[in-house]
Amino acid sequence: MNSFLEGQIALVTGGTKGIGKAIADKLGDGGAQIIVTARTEPTENPNGYYFIAADLAQPESANIVAKEILDKYGKIDIIVNNAGGNLGPGGGFSTLSDEHWNNELQLNLMSAVRINKALLPTMIEQQSGVIINISTYVAQQPIWDITMTYSVAKAALNAYSKALANEVGSKGIRVNTVSPGAVRTQLMQDFIENLAKSSNTTVDEAFKLVMSKIGDIPLGRMATPEEIANLVRFLASPEAQYITGSNYLVDGGVSSAI
Template sequence: MENLLKGKIALVTGGTKGIGKAIADKLARDGAQVVVTARTKPDEEIAHYFIAGDLTKPQTAQFIAEEILEKFGKVDIVINNAGANTSPGGGYSTLSDEDWSNEIELNLMSAVRVNKALIPSLISQNEGVIINISTGAAVQPLWKMTMSYSASKAALNAYTKALASELGSQGVRVNAVSPGMVKTPLMESFIADIAEKGGISFDAAFKSIKNEIGDLPLSRMGEPEEVASLVSFLVSPEAKYITGANYRIDGGAMAIL
């Protein structure tokens, strides 16, 4: 895959840590010029072009798009990775209107707005790839932990399929990637919070989540780099006949095809 993306401009939102950073680094190794966004610039050095922006604010996507097009003249690959489960667990009664709104803004509307701002550029080239990073929880929601998050990502999945249908004839491919439990700072913090609230160990909390899921044949969390490898393939010319798909990368967590 080395240099397979040479000459391509790629945007990775939420690209400074976790899965987003792994994707950004992988696309750069494949030859792409990578742009990453986050709300604030991290203290450590970033190897990619950085744009600060809070994508829960409606105007941010347009600002980011304008800077990319001014700086690089085009964009070829859009990875909508920004997202998180920010709401409290406990089920419907613990979730406020604000919790629901926050999840939808971060996990759905951030991608919708970024895509809307950059799709005209992709169409003008008659070529481009959009990957929306979703989650296995969108099709296997855990009411105690992910109700509003799962709902927002399920909406992202439906949007992905619809967008792929709309843009396919114009040369733009759109797919979703749905990680399961991946070893990121956010996931580890999520598990640690469950452990603290339950008065149990981290390993016991991880096991409790596995039990809620029902099964995890590979018996471990995934690595961010494993997700990045899948994304790298999907944005490459090797995947040029793939669009409108949702690829789960979850260690076999769901007992369905």
């Protein structure tokens, strides 16, 4: 599969670290030309990916990113909407303001909606394209006192992804969703540390709390970013050309639903 994406232009939002970086690396290994976005340029870029600084929670950013991509490359073949995060405080409904809800929706839903809207006309014109939206398993199993805003925003992303797949499938464009469970990333570590501070506990106690909320993982561990990226690479490949409108849980078996 070393050259199965040769000549393809791929955008990975939030692509400089964690799951996003692993996805960029896997698609790059497949021969794609990689574009990554993040709010801050990484200090190291060993693979030479084309970088665009963007805060995709800001409404104007998507059009700026799309224009730069199309001016430089003239097309886009793969979009991976990975930018996102659990921004809201814990504690349930009473702790959450309108601003918390709006911030979560802007980053976890509207960033993908806007990027897709800005780049889909090019995909429609070329009658081909792949969009993969990165969601989370807690969109289906929300943890009320930790992930309420995040779960709701990603659940909306799931519904949007299915609707978009139905709309653009006849135009040669596939849209799928990947929903990771617990993944061992710096973002997860930062989340646990912030939870420890807000709850006045130790990092170890906060980690145990998160894992108790998640439940027992049948495989006995968190995923690695590369394990999420392996599925994204497959979904972007010609081998997945009949797959669209699907949502794939990658959670080590922790979800109680099928």
